[in-house]
Amino acid sequence: MTDLAREVRTRRTFAIISHPDAGKTTLTEKLLLYGGAIQTAGQVSARRAQRAATSDWMELEKQRGISITSTVLQFEYGGCTMNLLDTPGHQDFGEDTYRTLLAADSAVMLIDAAKGVEPQTKKLFAICRARRIPLFTFINKMDRPSRDPLELLDELENVLGIGVFPMNWPLGNGPSFKGVFDRATQRVHLFERAAHGSKRANVRVTGVDDPQIRKLLDDRSYGQFLEEIELLEGAGAEFDADAMLRGDVSPVFFGSAVTNFGVQLFLDDFIKLAPSPTPRRIITDGAENGAAPECHGERRISDAPGRTTAELVEARVIDPTSDQFTGFVFKIQANMDPRHRDRVAFVRICSGRFERDMTVRNGRTGKDVRLSRAMRLFASERESLEAAYAGDVVGLANPGVFAIGDSLSEGESVAFERFPAFAPEHFAQVRSIDTASYKSFGKGVAQLREEGAIQVMYPLGSMRTEPVLAAVGELQFEVVKHRLQSEYNVKTLFTKLPFSVARRVQGDPETVRGAQLPSSAKLLEDWEGAPVALFESDWSVRLAEEWNPKLSFVEFAGEGAVV
Numbered sequence: 001m002t003d004l005a006r007e008v009r010t011r012r013t014f015a016i017i018s019h020p021d022a023g024k025t026t027l028t029e030k031l032l033l034y035g036g037a038i039q040t041a042g043q044v045s046a047r048r049a050q051r052a053a054t055s056d057w058m059e060l061e062k063q064r065g066i067s068i069t070s071t072v073l074q075f076e077y078g079g080c081t082m083n084l085l086d087t088p089g090h091q092d093f094g095e096d097t098y099r100t101l102l103a104a105d106s107a108v109m110l111i112d113a114a115k116g117v118e119p120q121t122k123k124l125f126a127i128c129r130a131r132r133i134p135l136f137t138f139i140n141k142m143d144r145p146s147r148d149p150l151e152l153l154d155e156l157e158n159v160l161g162i163g164v165f166p167m168n169w170p171l172g173n174g175p176s177f178k179g180v181f182d183r184a185t186q187r188v189h190l191f192e193r194a195a196h197g198s199k200r201a202n203v204r205v206t207g208v209d210d211p212q213i214r215k216l217l218d219d220r221s222y223g224q225f226l227e228e229i230e231l232l233e234g235a236g237a238e239f240d241a242d243a244m245l246r247g248d249v250s251p252v253f254f255g256s257a258v259t260n261f262g263v264q265l266f267l268d269d270f271i272k273l274a275p276s277p278t279p280r281r282i283i284t285d286g287a288e289n290g291a292a293p294e295c296h297g298e299r300r301i302s303d304a305p306g307r308t309t310a311e312l313v314e315a316r317v318i319d320p321t322s323d324q325f326t327g328f329v330f331k332i333q334a335n336m337d338p339r340h341r342d343r344v345a346f347v348r349i350c351s352g353r354f355e356r357d358m359t360v361r362n363g364r365t366g367k368d369v370r371l372s373r374a375m376r377l378f379a380s381e382r383e384s385l386e387a388a389y390a391g392d393v394v395g396l397a398n399p400g401v402f403a404i405g406d407s408l409s410e411g412e413s414v415a416f417e418r419f420p421a422f423a424p425e426h427f428a429q430v431r432s433i434d435t436a437s438y439k440s441f442g443k444g445v446a447q448l449r450e451e452g453a454i455q456v457m458y459p460l461g462s463m464r465t466e467p468v469l470a471a472v473g474e475l476q477f478e479v480v481k482h483r484l485q486s487e488y489n490v491k492t493l494f495t496k497l498p499f500s501v502a503r504r505v506q507g508d509p510e511t512v513r514g515a516q517l518p519s520s521a522k523l524l525e526d527w528e529g530a531p532v533a534l535f536e537s538d539w540s541v542r543l544a545e546e547w548n549p550k551l552s553f554v555e556f557a558g559e560g561a562v563v
């Protein structure tokens, strides 16, 4: 086996997903604790003198106790290099979560044991399902009064339509949750609670008939536990790893991230079962120099006028162990480290080996870029990096040359699958209160747009002084306002606008400028200068369509754009 193949085989690149508050950041913290990457686990809502959770590094995340932006944490465990992606659950930040999922080879879906399958989990599950990525289920918060485990499994099967296979079984629930029965080894793991769960939990591994188990549980819970494991074992099914890799069956683990129960068992099974990087589909233009092939015919191939996409592009699958380096940018983040107020592009390497100072082609621009500053990422911390392999997520210093969705490769222009675009439904006019900070205001707006934290529009053909911000969810405005103040030192005034529908306006530029719109609508241009109209209602859109037969009012690409 080549060195590259050996490296690729030990990569595990996975995203943690779920409805808000199921415990993704808490589980992430505990995986870092058990993985030896941190010595003491912090809390999501840390009180003074307590340590905060590593992956919620942003000031606003600490204040609110919610995740706002996805985080990458790389660490070594059991001979594997783990690339863990903690995602925000709130739907207002869904775009970031969706993009991050594209960088993952598998996902861990958290379920709150008292709540079962919640709406946002359903949506994220659908994305994983469409891409057929293997899905692990962790039923969390078993230390709280929980729903019946069998009922939860039924719900997973019926509501999500996926087969489930419990890898372990809980011993009691709520205050009487004492441990789990590991089906593979037929052993019971009994845990002791430790203060705040900031250190590993003491564990004793024993047989099912150990009299101590009887003592730990009340008669009813003990009887129920024995009955359930008999039922499970009686069913006789074996875990089918191939079905899991196809995305048809999800292995299910019970536990509690806050008390650390079941975390180690999960981690150990995960590294054994989770896939290493698999081949990915790319489109190339087959030429050594050329720009921007595009999977879905949306982007133009700039240097080949008159030729159709079909004539030019060549679709193929690239193996992660290929000698050719390829990767794509799925996220950009500014100001992660207060000491280096810079912008970092997060790149998922899809094939080959990355080396510092290598030159790659950006498929969007057709330009060659030398990758001289690369970093290994651990939430907001970073370390400079010499080499990385397919599966790894690395940070690249971004002086404005990379955009979300860019494909990078050695030797030729390639394109990976297209990134989903979401239609904005909330709009606000924003201006800087203090005219002296106008320059920082412009910089902040531009950088937050580049991150995809917000979309930015201006009145069509204007001087671009007063931006209109467009968001998928209203919480994005709060984040932008807060970050403009804390990261760019700019106080702003936001005025909510009454629009709820955005449409791209297509047609002859002269006709667009002279468009007859209902008085409540507004004509703008997006960052690239493409015309956009904002309306208060669908009815108002229909009126505009009637009045302007030479123009089309086209919907923004929706969530369905994921391939």
Ligand SMILES: Nc1nc2c(ncn2[C@@H]2O[C@H](COP(=O)(O)OP(=O)(O)OP(=O)(O)O)[C@@H](O)[C@H]2O)c(=O)[nH]1
Pocket: 018, 019, 020, 021, 022, 023, 024, 025, 026, 027, 044, 045, 065, 066, 067, 068, 087, 088, 089, 090, 140, 141, 142, 143, 144, 255, 256, 257, 258, 259
């Ligand atoms: N009792 C109990 N509480 C838990 C457990 N895991 C997480 N929590 C609590 O649930 C709350 C939410 O936890 P987070 O880890 O922030 O949840 P999240 O899924 O990352 O939330 P978002 O990122 O905002 O979507 C916090 O108050 C945690 O302390 C658990 O196993 N048991």
Ligand SMILES: [Mg+2]
Pocket: 024, 025, 026, 066, 067, 087, 088, 089
């Ligand atoms: Mg979180």
